[in-house]
Amino acid sequence: MTVSRHPVIVGVDGSPAAFGAVRWAADEAVRLGRPLRIIHALEMHGPYEEIADEHSLAIDAATEIRAWQPGLHVTTATWYGEPARVLVDQSRTAGLIVVGSRGSGGFRSLLVGSVGVHLAAHAHCPVLVVHHAERWAGPESPLPRREPIVVAVDGSADAALGLSLGFAEAANRAVALHAIRTWHEPEHRWSRSPGPAGLAAATERELLAELEPWCSKYPGVTVVPRVEHCPSVPVMLDAARDALMFVIGARGRGGFEGVRLGAVARQVLEHAQVPVLVARRG
Template sequence: MIASRRPVIVGVDGSPAAFGAVRWAADEAMRLGQPLRIIHALEVHGPYEEVSDEHGLAIEAANEIRHWQPGLEVTTTTWHGEPARVLIEQSRSASLVVVGSRGSGGFHSLLVGSVGVHLASHAHCPVLVVHHAERWAGPESPLPQREPIVVAADGSDDAEYGLSLGFAEAASRGVALHAMRTWHEPEHRRGRSADPAGLAAAAERALTADLEPWRGKFPTVEVVPRVEHCPTVPAMLDAARDALMFVIGARGHGGFPGVRLGAVALQVLEHAGTPVLVARRS
């Protein structure tokens, strides 16, 4: 049987952050056993179409990556079209989309409405947003290797998919996986006293149950369960500080139907200082 060929795609715009994202994308492609496709989107008026790479940005990045990872299959494409739209369309056939959080031209800062948020909301595959990617723009700056993968596990369908991605990342890198779940007292208790010990124990049981099947599939991964009583977003941002990568489902429990990127995922995506992998399904 021939393995499915679903490339890792990454957008470039000539900025150091974009090339740092390319290095992350190449590393992910090698781990996934998939080719790398480097895409340059020209935000100009005209039809949405593939064009010749007059600027040579994608080709230049590809040449650097071929030197760094000589065994990796690398292709390039250049398109007329708004960068987010181009990458979202290309994500239909991809295993992962990677983008830097800051760039120039079409790939500018990752605030609300920017390329990274649009991708995390609408891509047809997981999205890796590499914050401060300029740190890894040069070959003299090795990618992180020893820090743990941290994954948010709230029991939702997307969080389950995030666990599968997080375990696979931890296994391929030989690092620990920290799986975190937060709990808090219900907002409306109608005068009833809270039971912190009971709520914490329930959260621990739920997390243990969520982790059990993945421990069996990835027996070599060191798993560190983390159950915390605190607001969800601050806890996640604190955990992300010492992480190699933070993995979160596009939507968690309590989201509104039709919302493609939950409020918690959006806040983590905007404020985390470490690369964030958003678990999106096709």
């Protein structure tokens, strides 16, 4: 296998969710042909620097992963520093960064921790946030294999990156890809509109046009286009309920210039029940 130099990076903190995220990260690393790097950040006073791996947490995780995936190249690192800051910095040289949705600490009412949200907004590569990752913490819990990948499509540059990631994941896993695009009536009564049927048809044409080059590149992927007249977030959360993974661009069309994580992506990230892959550019 040819191994890329850009690793899959995963953050650990000792929680069951973190080790579930490590198993997802290892699985992704094998599929992508990348090495795996396990990082533990210590929130302690001191310089922002890498330290000797005296703390065994990352090493212990690596030992278990090597036993599970013996052909995978695994390295570890322990840093002084705030976890979100450490992982954002490390993402500069990563192909993918993975975290559990909520590690040790935090409020139980929050479905996604602050580290995951911060990475989704600021990382320099795609971010996989594994919701309820404690479900896969033990080797007796197989990772999902047959459910479809669901991807949000809205014509934005980040959505195009999401399509690239979504098709690659679906092809790699030999599962279907469900592509969702929503439409709604103009906000102003005086706006010219072709009517509901016309808007739905136009949205479907746009979706199929966006999918066409990727269908040509990945002819083996079964693609299910889905056009919905509904607010985006409820539709996406409903579609993601039985998915293997939900893929969404960090920013959609519209919004304020300079915003690094769009409102729709943030709501999906905060409330989805399945792993969410946020498409981010460097």
